[in-house]
Amino acid sequence: MPDSIEHIVSIRGLTKRYAGKVPVEAVRNIDLTVQRGELFGLLGPNGAGKSTTISICTTRTLPTSGTVQIAGLNVVETPAQARKHMGVVPQYNTLDRQCTVWENLYFHCRYFGYTSVTASKRANELLEMFRLTERSKSFVRELSGGLAQRVQIARAIAHEPEILFLDEPSAGLDPQSRLALWDSIRQLLSGGITIVLTTHYMEEADELCNRVAIIDHGKILVCDTPANLKSSVGAQKVISLHLRNESDSTFERSLGELAGVKGVESTEQGVRIFVDNLDGLLPRIIEVTGPRLKDISISETTLETVFIKLTGRDLRE
Amino acid sequence: MSDSILYARAFWGLMVRDISVLRREFIAFMVRTVMNPLMFVFVFTYLFPKMGQDFQNTRGISFGTLILPGLVAVAIFVQGIMGVALPLSFEIGSTREIEDRVMSPLPVSLVAIEKIVFSSLQSVVAALVVFPMIYFIPATPVHVHVNSWTVLIGNVLLASLASGAVGLTIGTIVKPQHIALMFGVVVVPVTFFGCVYYPWAALHSVRWLQIAVLINPLVYMSEGLRIALTPEAPHMPVWATLTALVLCVGLLGYTGVRGFLNRVLG
Numbered sequence: 001m002p003d004s005i006e007h008i009v010s011i012r013g014l015t016k017r018y019a020g021k022v023p024v025e026a027v028r029n030i031d032l033t034v035q036r037g038e039l040f041g042l043l044g045p046n047g048a049g050k051s052t053t054i055s056i057c058t059t060r061t062l063p064t065s066g067t068v069q070i071a072g073l074n075v076v077e078t079p080a081q082a083r084k085h086m087g088v089v090p091q092y093n094t095l096d097r098q099c100t101v102w103e104n105l106y107f108h109c110r111y112f113g114y115t116s117v118t119a120s121k122r123a124n125e126l127l128e129m130f131r132l133t134e135r136s137k138s139f140v141r142e143l144s145g146g147l148a149q150r151v152q153i154a155r156a157i158a159h160e161p162e163i164l165f166l167d168e169p170s171a172g173l174d175p176q177s178r179l180a181l182w183d184s185i186r187q188l189l190s191g192g193i194t195i196v197l198t199t200h201y202m203e204e205a206d207e208l209c210n211r212v213a214i215i216d217h218g219k220i221l222v223c224d225t226p227a228n229l230k231s232s233v234g235a236q237k238v239i240s241l242h243l244r245n246e247s248d249s250t251f252e253r254s255l256g257e258l259a260g261v262k263g264v265e266s267t268e269q270g271v272r273i274f275v276d277n278l279d280g281l282l283p284r285i286i287e288v289t290g291p292r293l294k295d296i297s298i299s300e301t302t303l304e305t306v307f308i309k310l311t312g313r314d315l316r317e
Numbered sequence: 318m319s320d321s322i323l324y325a326r327a328f329w330g331l332m333v334r335d336i337s338v339l340r341r342e343f344i345a346f347m348v349r350t351v352m353n354p355l356m357f358v359f360v361f362t363y364l365f366p367k368m369g370q371d372f373q374n375t376r377g378i379s380f381g382t383l384i385l386p387g388l389v390a391v392a393i394f395v396q397g398i399m400g401v402a403l404p405l406s407f408e409i410g411s412t413r414e415i416e417d418r419v420m421s422p423l424p425v426s427l428v429a430i431e432k433i434v435f436s437s438l439q440s441v442v443a444a445l446v447v448f449p450m451i452y453f454i455p456a457t458p459v460h461v462h463v464n465s466w467t468v469l470i471g472n473v474l475l476a477s478l479a480s481g482a483v484g485l486t487i488g489t490i491v492k493p494q495h496i497a498l499m500f501g502v503v504v505v506p507v508t509f510f511g512c513v514y515y516p517w518a519a520l521h522s523v524r525w526l527q528i529a530v531l532i533n534p535l536v537y538m539s540e541g542l543r544i545a546l547t548p549e550a551p552h553m554p555v556w557a558t559l560t561a562l563v564l565c566v567g568l569l570g571y572t573g574v575r576g577f578l579n580r581v582l583g
Contacts, residue, residue, distance in 0.1 A: 060419070062582060080324070084422045094416040098338045104417075107337075110330030111421035113323060155417065 008163050008194045009034035009057065014066035016052050016218075026052040028218040029066070034196055036162070039189050041209035042198040043303060045313075049218040050198035051091065054167045057196070058088045071162055084112065087156030091168035091198075093148050095140040101151050102127065102136040105158050112159035126154040130184070146177030153184060157193065164188065166197040170204055182208060202303040206230075214307055221310045229306045235262040235274035238305050239285065242295035243270035254288050265312070270294075272308070274301075327423040331431045334418075339439065349399055350443045354388040354451060362455035378550050381455035385448075386542035386550075387513030390476060392447040394511070394535050396440040397480030398487065398504055401432050405488030406496050409580050419581045429485060429577035433570060436481030437474070444473055461546050468555055472541035475562035479534050482566055485573030489580050511535025516543060518551035534569070537561040 009032070016027040027049045034040045042050045055061035057068050059079035068075045071085040096104050105126050109119035127133045130150050140148065149169065156164055166185070170178045185208060189195055199205050205212045206226045213223040222229060247266045255273055256264045260281050263274040275281060278298065286293060299305075307313075339346060362381040408415040418428050452459055463469055491499045510530045512520075517540050520527035530536050541558035543550055 058420070060416070060582060080422045080424055081320070083420055084323070088420055090413075090416060092413060094412070094414050096334075096414050096417065097412055098341075099334070103334075103337070107330065107334040108417060110333055111327050111418065113326035113330070113422070 006035060007033040008036045008071055009040075009196065010067075010069040011053075011057070012067045014053065014056065014068060015064045016049075016056060016061065017064045026218050027056070027063075030215075030218075030220055032213060032220065032223070034163075034194060036194050037189075037192060038210040039185070039195045039197070039208055041205040041212040042196070042215055043200070043202065043205040043212050043307070044198075044215035045200055048200075048215045050200075050215055051167055052218075053215070054088075054165050054196070054198055058086060058165050059083055060088075084159070085162050087159070087161040087164045089149075089152045089156045089164070089166045089169060091171055093140070093145075093152065095143075095148060095151055095155070097140050100137050100139055101132055101143070104140070104151060104155055108155045108158045114159075122158060126158055130154040144177075146173055146180065149173060149177070149181060150184065153181075153188075157188065161193070163194040163196065166195065168198055168200070170199065170201060178204075202307070206303050212303065214303070214310065216307075216311050222306070226303060229303060230301050233274065233301050233305050233309055235305075236276050236301055237274075237278060238299050238301060239273040239275060239278075239282075240267070240297045240299070241270040241273065241285070241289060241293060242297075243289070244292045244294045247271045251288070255285065258284050258288065265308075274305075324423040324427060327421045328427055328431055331418055331421065331428065332435060335431075335435045346439070347446065350392055350396070350446055351450065353395070354392055354447045355454075357384075357388060358451050358454045362451075362457065362459075366456040378547075379455070379457040379459065381451070381457055381459040382461075382547050383516065383550055384514055385451045385459055385461065386546045387511070387539040388451050389444050389447055389546070390511070390535060390538035390542050391508055391513050392443040393440040393473070393476045393538060394480045394483070394507070395504075396443045396477075397436050397482070397484030398500075400439045401436040401481055401484030402488035402491065402499070403496060405432060405485065406491050407493050409489065409577075411493045415581060425578055425581060426574050428581075429574045430570075432485050432488075432577075433478060433481035433573070436484050437477035440477035440480050441473060444477075460549060462548060463545060464548050465545070468559075469542075469545035471559060472538070472545050472562070475559065475566060476538035476541060479538065479562055479565040479569060482569035482573050483534060486569050486576060489573060489576030507533055507535050512539040516540070516551040517553055534562075534565045537565065 011030055011032040014027055014030040015025065018024045018026060030053060042053060044050050052061060056063045057070060057075060059075050059082060062076060070082045073082040073085065075082045096107070099107060102123050105123035106119050109122050114122060127136050130153070132150060132154065135143065135147060143151065170181055173181060185195060197208070209226060211224065212226055212229060214221045247270055252264045252266060252271060255261060255271065258281065260275050260277065260279070261273055262276060265272045273285065361384070405415070419425055421428065452461060487499060487503065511533050512530065513535065517527065517530070517536060520530065537558045540553040541562060543552040544555050544558060
């Protein structure tokens with residue numbers, strides 16, 4: 001079976017180096033495949049190489065080496081043909097300021113070869129699908145961030161692409177708009193489109209994605225389902241201790257010897273303890289810590305925990 | 318769908334978008350096209366003669382006759398700046414809204430070429446609007462005589478394409494915050510040393526300047542239109558203006574497209 005039938009995105013040995021006084025290797029030898037119909041997430045902190053990877057996949061940036069195929073088409077050799085198969089929502093608002101919401105959709109269809117009649121029909125369809133009919137005559141400058149994002153997504157899928165790339169789709173959105181965006185994404189996915197999104201919000205990747213690749217310093221560290229990634233941590237919960245003074249190895253060893261503790265790591269503010277369950281554990285931890293304990297917090301294992309485990313850093317650092 | 322049909326449809330889609338936006342801003346387009354030549358013609362070819370201060374060439378050619386081709390050339394040239402450079406500088410450098418058009422299913426260089434083609438259409442319209450105004454307002458008679466329509470049409474089309482190419486080049490080089498500066502540094506000197514208000518031959522008394530202005534594309538636009546519209550006024554040979562304009566279109570078009578690709582593709 002040809003690779004393109006199963007994998008709509010196929011990335012092999014992708015590297016991107018930016019020349020300059022201080023050359024930067026934004027993407028380092030990435031291999032990745034995305035299956036048709038899945039929602040794939042690239043999770044990583046700012047500057048990890050997510051957006052560069054998406055830019056190369058969507059023909060907006062040329063790679064230094066390696067190949068990317070979208071629907072079986074090489075994006076460097078046949079960029080114009082590859083663009084027919086993809087929709088893109090960049091992380092900034094690129095809506096046409098000279099045009100209304102309806103015109104943004106209509107002209108996008110015209111760029112993709114629709115006749116005037118079919119483009120007009122498709123624009124109306126999209127307005128209804130994305131609950132934008134009332135704003136059809138609004139100009140872009142009159143739209144809120146959430147509405148503009150909806151129009152961008154509607155425009156990106158206007159030519160009925162097989163794959164949609166969303167680059168940091170919820171960046172800058174308020175919580176309500178973010179939830180509405182997630183609903184739209186799920187709705188699109190149920191319609192059969194493949195979605196690749198980048199995010200630095202772990203809960204977004206966890207909530208939405210079928211598979212997630214965690215990326216840092218231009219490299220993919222792991223790639224699996226959110227459930228498998230979380231179970232790879234080997235613990236169900238994370239206890240963070242905020243200490244009055246610095247942690248030391250003796251103290252960490254004492255914590256590690258407590259029954260039920262799976263691992264201990266020092267952090268800037270104290271220590272992080274990985275455990276399976278909390279039964280009777282908290283009093284013992286508090287006892288071992290003694291008066292140096294300033295604060296304590298308990299959380300479920302998340303994709304952020306996975307990132308911390310892999311890099312020793314917080315996603316927001 | 319074959320690639321060429323796909324490209325042609327996308328290209329037409331880009332044109333339809335630009336035409337639609339221009340239609341909405343048609344009054345602004347007319348004002349920016351008409352104001353400069355209208356004021357110039359009114360003061361120098363209507364008001365001055367009425368005040369008894371007419372400029373008269375030694376060969377008996379009125380000032381109106383002398384500047385008519387130059388003002389048509391300026392109208393054509395300004396469209397390249399106003400119609401392409403100005404919006405493009407913002408679309409690439411500030412709002413990045415050009416991205417949706419860059420993501421159209423056609424080679425990115427054609428998105429840049431569409432900008433030149435559309436600008437040329439605006440330039441032709443500008444020339445058509447300005448011409449009758451300059452013909453009818455002057456107090457002293459303006460002598461227009463079209464010897465060859467082919468030369469006229471050829472010059473107008475090449476001048477329009479060259480202006481679009483200038484606009485594309487400037488729009489991809491100049492950052493939005495420097496656009497106002499660009500008018501002072503580029504547009505004003507290009508206009509004043511573009512043989513608009515005097516024929517190139519008249520510069521023989523300042524020889525170094527006569528040679529230096531040959532770098533200015535507006536010189537060939539003005540002189541080309543002088544050949545086509547007012548042949549009795551001194552002018553360059555027809556082959557010189559046509560060759561220079563073809564070179565301008567080629568060189569500036571190439572520079573503009575390269576600049577566009579560098580800006581929109583990482």
